[in-house]
Amino acid sequence: MPEGHTIRRLARDHKRLFGGAPVAASSPQGRFAAGAALLDGQTLTRTDAHGKHLFHGFGDAGRTPARWLHVHLGLYGKFQLGEVPEPAPVGQVRLRLVGAGHYADLRGPIACEVLTPADKAALHARLGADPLRSDADPDAVWQRISRSRTTIGQLLMDQAVIAGVGNVYRAEVLFRHGLDPHRPGRDLDRAQWDAVWTDLVGLLRAGVRAGRIVTTRPEDRDRRSGTPSREDATYVYRRAGMPCRVCGTPVRTEPMATRNLYWCPTCQL
DNA sequence: GCTAAATGTTGAT
């Protein structure tokens, strides 16, 4: 499900499955027909991910891509992968990519468009630091947070501040650090922020590896061995009214900036 | 079989 880890994983997988050879692009649904025609037959040379934004670079090998496919999955978007021969498209397939051995169907994205390198640069410029990127600058994030009266719960969801953190990672990382989501950013001290950032890097990397979000430590799960169930994978996300895994207090929920916030009022101060 | 909700963002008010 699409927070930053999903996008990074897609970038990696698509590079491996489709990179280096011409790709057939089409829009079975028709809504991306013109864009698909621009990409059809081009070679995928690079992929990139920044926060929840996915990029596929097309052009000549060894050169900077001349065109970039930009995809944002939004809340519902999904890539479905399979092996050739590709079946007849089912449902609303915005984009179908077919390579030598695999195909990918894209459904329900909020953005699917072709960008110039300048367009792409502009998009990067408005995104904040991505814990999964080596060029991320946590100092810049700290500057924003330490001067802000906005709550840390809202700051963590602001893609211009931190790119790639969504509603699940927000709730979970704040729980793991005992931070009340309602605290203004400037109430945090540097050590707290550094710990949160370091944890986000680790959590997102683990998410890329596992292909899912797991934030609980084994000793805090109901079942301590084996692959954690979906229910066991989080401390507070979507656990409203259920006992906190650490102290037993019912987990609280309330809307924060149009999204459902979850937190433990006892553990998070 | 229907309804509501969901890991997100944008644009209008």
Add this chain to the structure above:
DNA sequence: TCAACCTTTAGCT
């Protein structure tokens, strides 16, 4: 602050 959008799934009946 609110509605709109794109699609799937969980939880009802």
